[in-house]
Amino acid sequence: MEKCWGLETANSSEDALDFNPMKDYMILSSSQKIAVAVLCTSLGLLSALENLAVLYLILSSHRLRRKPSYLFIGSLAAADFLASVVFACNFVNFHVFHGVDSKPVFLLKIGSVTMTFTASVGSLLLTAIDRFLCLRYPPTYKALLTRGRALVTLVVMWVISAVVSYLPLMGWTCCPSPCSELFPLIPNDYLLGWLLFIAFLFSGIIYTYGHVLWKAHQHVTSLTVHQDRQMPGMARMRLDVRLAKTLGVVLAVLVLCWSPVLILMVCSLATTLGDQVKKVFAFFSMLCLVNSMVNPVIYALRSGEIRSSAQHCLARWQKRVRGLGLEGKEEIPKSSVTETEADVKNTQ
Secondary structure, eight states, X not given: OHHHHHHHHHHHSSSOOOXXXXXXXXXXXXXXXXXXXXXXXXXXXXXXHHHHHHXXXXXXXXXXXXXXXXXXXXHHXXXXXXXXXXXXXXXXXXXXXXXXXXXXXXXXXXXHHHHXXXXXXXXXXXXXXXXXXXXXXXXXXXXXXXXXXXXXXXXXXXXXXXXHXXXXXXXXXXXXXXXXXXSTTOBHHHHHHHHHHHHHHHHHHHHHXXXXXXXXXXXXXXXXXXXXSOOTTHHHHHHHHHHHHHHHHHHHHXXXXXXXXXXXXXXXXXXXXXXXXXXXXXXXXXXXXXXXXXXXHHHTTTOHHHHHHHHHHHHHHHHHHTTOOOOSOOXXXXXXXXXXXXXXXXXX
């Protein structure tokens, strides 16, 4: 209770500068601050630029904007863009410059970071479900997942992410409850609830992607059996095999980037962490930025449609520089990875 009393005293002051409990979490040395500043700024800037480019390519193409698959990829890019900017700015400000805010402002910042990363994982789940429906119900996929339904699903996902993330700002703080070892003002019971929510999202991603990989394995077997003759649906099957390879990379990156952070969060609920472990957690946290940086490469740059959209954008810009107008309609070829509509005949 002594720590909570000091916190309330700090927040009741006019300038709220004497935020003593925050100092327990500012444990980086001078050299570590420099490393964090360089790494976090570089990763955040690169991730923001990549995801902003993907957003522009999707929004600038009328064809891509109307497809549910690209709405989900656009949501993922938007969440990763916001996560890159919000996380990098707040992380560097807190750990490097020891920026101190009033209690509501700090909870707003940490809630915003939580919301963007939660929405990113939620967008991954929706993308996985989209892939699942495409492979499980190919004849009725268009009618099953319309653009309107996709937009409603995205809105619901973002609202849930915001509500879950801003619960501390709404009053669920750690005083008089035990405070988290890793996050100021965040109670252990809230951290446990958020971990369970993220575990639910991860379980859904792993299950649906596992089904997609299993379905692709079946298609590989069919391709081997009928490799000497052209069968109906062979092109569709080849697309699924390439998709399986992409999803394998997705799962590997997701596990590698999130596992260290989540494991340390779980450990913080069971035991007291030393300063060295907290420093390790600070550096592991930047792996989430790596995930946001790799996501557009995996989901977007492997898409033939987005690559074609990028080529058309470059062509338009070149013509504008030369003072010429763009004539003719834009035609974008079908993607070999993210195409979800059953334009190719399915296997009989």
